[in-house]
Amino acid sequence: MFTLAENKEVGKELRATVVDALKDVMVENEKVVALDADLGGASKWTDLAKSNPDRFINVGIAEANMVGVAAGLSLTGYVPFIHTFGPFATRRVLDQVFLSGAYSKNTINIFGSDPGFAAGHNGGTHTTWEDVALLRSIPEVVICDAADEVQMDWIIKVFSEMDGVHYVRGNRKGVRNVYAPGSTFEIGKGxxxxxxxxxxxxxxxxxxxxxxxxxxxxxxxxxxxxxxxxxxxxxxxxxxxxxxxxxxxxxxxxxxxxxxxxxxxxxxxxxxxxxxxxxxxxxxxxxxxxxxxxxxxxxxxxxxxxxxxxxxxxxxxx
CATH class of the missing domain: 3.40.50.920 (Rossmann fold)
Known part of the structure; x- marks a missing residue:
């Protein structure tokens, strides 16, 4: 059940929301691991390296390899979450997500940050207007677009309990509140x-x-x-x-x-x-x-x- 927020102001940064949600699920499930493509400062996933040093991997600027490593971790029973900017989480690694992820029935949870105009000064090379379109073409992939921090927190935690390839897009920075704290949702339901x-x-x-x-x-x-x-x-x-x-x-x-x-x-x-x-x-x-x-x-x-x-x-x- 959800309730609309009374306070429509900008809330907590979504990158911090993702990190905090991952910290929670890492406590609950020792199989959850986090991978980042050398954007730990931009994503704040360096906080995960501090809180869970044995379950954080910085693969460097090697996004396709990150998906492959995540697939390998999935095969051995782990629940991987990976992050990079939206175009590199989808356009750059599409074949790996398709074959190593969805086709191979592995579990990979993907956070593609700063979609569309949120790319800001990073410019056209870092802008993705097409991430949803690309992933919609892959069978069985779940695609979410988080409206605010409450919804993002819920999505990350629910993804941690699901099998398969899941993608959530969202601004790294704060966005305006839509939902009141404690609101819950259902995957596949508007x-x-x-x-x-x-x-x-x-x-x-x-x-x-x-x-x-x-x-x-x-x-x-x-x-x-x-x-x-x-x-x-x-x-x-x-x-x-x-x-x-x-x-x-x-x-x-x-x-x-x-x-x-x-x-x-x-x-x-x-x-x-x-x-x-x-x-x-x-x-x-x-x-x-x-x-x-x-x-x-x-x-x-x-x-x-x-x-x-x-x-x-x-x-x-x-």
């Missing part, structure tokens, strides 16, 4: 955050906050929206989606990702497969590479602020 009658907004990750603000601004104009946090992008909660598509004038998807292959595509596939005649507006990044800038600048540059989203919806929402 969360209906508010009910409305005119349009359905489906969002995931850091932009859930903006999706709620968009709904609030539209309500001021007399337009009522359902808002769903589809934090598990694969497997998608088709039942919830289909239920709340009924009677809607249109559907809006919101993601810090390409409009190709991500949440918007997943929702479009459900609509098409079920023969539903409803307009769909996908808000994301269309056919562009990343660039250098502050995260705030990039969020606006790529049209992912509340104001920019409302501009994009001007001709769609009536």
């Amino acid at each position: 969360n209906l955050l508010q009910e409305g009658s005119d349009y359905l907004i489906v969002a995931a990750g850091q932009l859930v906050s903006e999706a709620l603000e968009v709904a609030e601004k539209l309500a001021e104009k007399g337009i009522s929206c359902d808002v769903i946090d589809m934090f598990t992008i694969k497997p998608l909660d088709e039942e919830l989606l289909l239920k709340h598509l009924e009677g809607k004038k249109g559907v809006i998807t919101v993601e810090n990702h390409s409009t190709t292959g991500g949440l918007g595509s997943a929702v479009a596939e459900v609509i098409a497969d079920n023969g539903i005649a409803v307009p769909l507006k996908r808000i994301g990044v269309d056919n562009r590479f990343g660039q250098v800038g502050t995260p705030d600048f990039l969020q606006e540059e790529f049209g992912l602020t509340t104001e920019k989203m409302l501009e994009q919806l001007a001709g769609f929402v009536k």
Whole structure:
């Protein structure tokens, strides 16, 4: 069960949330191990090297090898968590995740940090608009996009109890609170955050906050929206989606990702497969590479602020 946060301010850094969650599960399960690709300072996983020196491995700047080591650890009964920036956790190691991970039925838990505009000054080489699209193509992989620290903490702890390949993306820094402490969720089930009658907004990750603000601004104009946090992008909660598509004038998807292959595509596939005649507006990044800038600048540059989203919806929402 979940409750929405009363305090909508920026919460604890998600990298610290991940570290603290891993410390907890390492106490509970001596088989949990952590691997990092020479980003321990950026990820704060150096804290795990201090708290659990015998269960932390820095593989160096060798991400494909990290996946291979994690697969080997899985084969010997360990529960590996690996971290690097989003593009290196997916695009760079796709074949290893496919073959050594999913195809071989190993357990590998992947934290891909700083997706989309969160890459900031690291620029286009470190920007991933395509991580979800890539991993959606691999059978049986679970993909989550954490909305805030409460959800990230829950995801890490639940991943530690699951078999298979699991991916969670999230900003290293703090993001605005969506959920109250103690909230719990269910893998493969979306969360209906508010009910409305005119349009359905489906969002995931850091932009859930903006999706709620968009709904609030539209309500001021007399337009009522359902808002769903589809934090598990694969497997998608088709039942919830289909239920709340009924009677809607249109559907809006919101993601810090390409409009190709991500949440918007997943929702479009459900609509098409079920023969539903409803307009769909996908808000994301269309056919562009990343660039250098502050995260705030990039969020606006790529049209992912509340104001920019409302501009994009001007001709769609009536």
